[in-house]
Amino acid sequence: TGANGYAPPSARGIVSRKDLRIALVSIEGTNCDHELRVAFEHLGASPEIVHLKQFERRDVEASERRTLSDFQMVLFPGGFSAGDYVRAGAIFAARVRASIGSDLEAFMQSGRIVGGICNGFQILTELGVLPGRSSGKLGIPEAALITNDSGHYECRPTFVAWEGGAFPPLRNTPRGERFLFPSGHGEGKLVLAGRPGERLRALEEAGQVLFRWVAPDGRTASYPWNPNGSEGNVAGLVSPRGNVFGLMPHPERAFFRAQAPDWTRREGAEGFGDGYRFLEAVVDYADRHG
Numbered sequence: 001t002g003a004n005g006y007a008p009p010s011a012r013g014i015v016s017r018k019d020l021r022i023a024l025v026s027i028e029g030t031n032c033d034h035e036l037r038v039a040f041e042h043l044g045a046s047p048e049i050v051h052l053k054q055f056e057r058r059d060v061e062a063s064e065r066r067t068l069s070d071f072q073m074v075l076f077p078g079g080f081s082a083g084d085y086v087r088a089g090a091i092f093a094a095r096v097r098a099s100i101g102s103d104l105e106a107f108m109q110s111g112r113i114v115g116g117i118c119n120g121f122q123i124l125t126e127l128g129v130l131p132g133r134s135s136g137k138l139g140i141p142e143a144a145l146i147t148n149d150s151g152h153y154e155c156r157p158t159f160v161a162w163e164g165g166a167f168p169p170l171r172n173t174p175r176g177e178r179f180l181f182p183s184g185h186g187e188g189k190l191v192l193a194g195r196p197g198e199r200l201r202a203l204e205e206a207g208q209v210l211f212r213w214v215a216p217d218g219r220t221a222s223y224p225w226n227p228n229g230s231e232g233n234v235a236g237l238v239s240p241r242g243n244v245f246g247l248m249p250h251p252e253r254a255f256f257r258a259q260a261p262d263w264t265r266r267e268g269a270e271g272f273g274d275g276y277r278f279l280e281a282v283v284d285y286a287d288r289h290g
Contacts, residue, residue: 017044020287023071024049027092032078032117035252039275042255043283052092056099068103073113073286076120078184078250088145088187089122097127101138109136113169113286114244118185121145121236121246130246131192131199131208132239142193143237145248148186149229155184157261158227158249160235161214165207166242169285170278178218179211179274180260181249188228188248190237200232210236211247245282251275 022040024033024047033049040047053059054066068074082091096104108114108129116124124130128139148154157180164175192199203209212233213226226233228248236247254275257263 017283017287018046020045020073020283021071022047022073022075022283022286023066023068025052025055025074025076025096026050026079027052027081027095029081029083030077030079030119032119032250032252035250035255036075036077036117039252039255039279040283043276043280045283045287052095052099055103068100068107073115073283074104074107075114076116076123077252078118078120081119081123084119084187088185089119089126092119093123093126096123097138101127105136105138108239108244111241111243111289113282115282116246117250117252118188118248121248122187124244124246129244130237130239131203132244134240136239136241136244142199144191145185145187146189146191148189148227149223150227153184153186154188154224154227156182156224156227158183158225158235159214159216159218159221160211160247160249161218163204163207163209163212165209165238166240167207167210167238167245168242168289169281173281176218178214179251179278180254181247181251181275181278182253182259183227183249184253185228185248188230190228190230190234190248192231196231200234203237204232206240207242208238208240209234210238210245211249251278255279 026033037047057065122145125143128141160179162173162177213221213235215221215225238245254273257271257273260273
């Protein structure tokens, strides 16, 4: 196992999880939903790309209307929702808050998994869900994902290390385990409200740091391995309860081994990459606890 080459035992095959319905929530500008759908289908689940209007139950046919209770897991994919006008994720988050905010709170309070990748992470911070002080409540944002220190879009393979925190799907993963997930964002620098370092220390003590950016050898990262300059090299967070997560890099872009940058120099294109490890753990947990 490890970065760049996880291949599950062939005898395992695809576990059927057809009863696990996953909502991939989108609006105009979402652009990583199809990759996630393919990944979750390979994991035996039943993902559906759902436009926010379908949850708002307006301007759609009756047969296309959905409620969050139809699903066991909700994920906000990456992209540039609403063109990233105002700031990344702000418009999407405002629409969610105004339309299905109470339903989303109930969903989170039930303990089911809610996640955000890249733009989805930005949306969850705008909603005040991450890092959050009480699980399952929308609130005033206490964090922001702002323009990268470089001042421009950063897109390349990056490494993150699991921090061994309060995220049940990875509870059997050794702390410090590395994952190779590609990054692609212009606004990914995590800044936290309050005095410098104080909130970060509290999150670390609570186990709410999901991943940190690291160099290929696993050591603390600086640019370019930390592509944005986030405080404490934080690449992802979880809620106090552990059922809501957000991360900036893209596991769905490392789902298959052929997506790894060095696959031609390794075992070949067959099998799966590090994104499989992460998403399988999330799906397995959601299937057993959803």
